[in-house]
Amino acid sequence: MTAPTKSASPIMVYLAFAIVYIVWGSTYFFIQKALAGFPPFILGSFRFLVAGGLLISWCLIKGEQIFNKRNIRIAAIGGILMLGLGNGIVIWVEQFIPSGLVAIMVASAAIWFVILDKPKWKENLTSKSTLAGVIIGFIGVILLFGEQMIHSFNTQQSTKEVIGMGLLVLGPIGWAGGSLYAKYKTDPNSSVTVNTAWQMIAAGLLFIPGSIFSSEYQTFKWSQVSLDAWLSIIYLIIFGSIAAFSAYVWLLKVRSATQVSTYAYVNPVVAILLSLTFTNEKITFIQIIGLFVILGSVLLINLVKYRNNAKELVKKDNLLIQKA
Secondary structure (H helix, E strand, O other): OOOOOOOOOHHHHHHHHHHHHHHHHHHHHHHHHHOOOOOHHHHHHHHHHHHHHHHHHHHHHHOOOOOOHHHHHHHHHHHHHHHHHHHHHHHHHOOOOOHHHHHHHHOOHHHHHHHHOHHHHHHHHOOHHHHHHHHHHHHHHHHHHHHHHHHHHHOOOOHHHHHHHHHHHHHHHHHHHHHHHHHHHOOOOOOHHHHHHHHHHHHHHHHHHHHHHOOHHHHOOHHHOOHHHHHHHHHHHHHHHHHHHHHHHHHHHHOOHHHHOOHHHHHHHHHHHHHHHHOOOOOOHHHHHHHHHHHHHHHHHOHHHHHHHHHHHHHHHHHHHHHO
16 A cells, blocks of 8 residues: 655745754754653653643644544554654663764664665665665765764673664664554544654553663652753653654655655764754764765655656646647
């Protein structure tokens, strides 16, 4: 089954991509800051339950249909795979693995989108620009964080770090699989906001058993959470979850999964730029090359779409000329 691609305003599409690119690029930084005050499973459950609850409340105020068993089931499966498995692994491993190395592993999601998107195999696997863009983009991410990666591998790894590296292979597969499942199974006429809310609530509930089994509530005290951690989790809820994830889910409706997956390459670029702006970190020549390689890969992945749009414009112009 192939999900129909809905027509959408180009301005809204560009705005949604900008939100996903920029906001999600900053979340690595804010997740680490939030982890200074919140244990990982409590952080995940609190973030997604609050964000999902706020979205559901907004939908109730608007009078939207909230309870549809089929839509809730599909949203829950997608949310568990994307946010529970994909994002949950990122939250957990950022306790002891550098964010740069995490970014490299997460960027592999763009490759998994191509591999798992069976309805688009013919289109993606026969497009030289798409395949080149996916491969080149991953190379660009490695160039961007290559020095950090080498340092990490040259340092003696703890058991948790080794487990974390293994989980970071699994996480992007879960994220890509959940995204594609939601894209192709969700009713195209259903509310994006309602579906997004149920995805977050399902993921938030999934984190609760983890916090219980890891005994996080035995040592965690809400009163001891620093203001910095509170501000970070508020940012993650409002911007990372409600704004960016809603934009992401909507983009999956109106654009191909391969195009949307370019966020995985651009997010590390944004993370580096933010780091240069707000910290004393300096960028190397290799990292500059990596930035340009990544941006070039995004252009290649979207090249087919640009060409198709150009052909459509030519056809319309020819029709107008014939009618005149």
